[in-house]
Amino acid sequence: DAGVIQSPRHEVTEMGQEVTLRCKPISGHNSLFWYRQTMMRGLELLIYFNNNVPIDDSGMPEDRFSAKMPNASFSTLKIQPSEPRDSAVYFCASSLALRQGEKLFFGSGTQLSVL
């Protein structure tokens, strides 16, 4: 399996622009997680899905952030409008059955820079 695939690998945009980050989880996994990592805040859980349904989005920083999972093989994280403080590495992760002791698989991340 190719693992969790994120795109783009790097994104540079200007303040006010819309940014869309994409994630393809491992086939067959039923849980998907979006994280944001910065030096100041560490690794923050933004939102997670079970069976394509958002379960907890309490980590989404504000209404400018939205996430969707239209099917089991694709998810997006959108920031509109983007701001310089959104600059971070965004990770997507998936798992088969966390409660049964399965591990998380992480993608390589998207490095976002908002100028």
Add this chain to the structure above:
Amino acid sequence: GDSVTQMEGPVTLSEEAFLTINCTYTATGYPSLFWYVQYPGEGLQLLLKATKADDKGSNKGFEATYRKETTSFHLEKGSVQVSDSAVYFCAPPTYNNNDMRFGAGTRLTVKP
């Protein structure tokens, strides 16, 4: 709720030194326990796991023993290498939910 408390870093060691990173947990039930590692420029990856009390997880020379009596899962390595420089995360137990909120992790730097 289920959670972990992990020793804060950063930790700086010389090559071949002994490493311990402490992790204690609170959980209902008997969850599997995990350590993840993040190398520079990469996402987190599983380092080792233990599925029940007294189990010892091991990988790449690292070990951690699931101690139910002390609710601990400390990470150890007898002789660290420069290539072990990374951030180490003790994962929260997930027995009751999928709420995978990691702590700050412990940044390890190993100097030659």
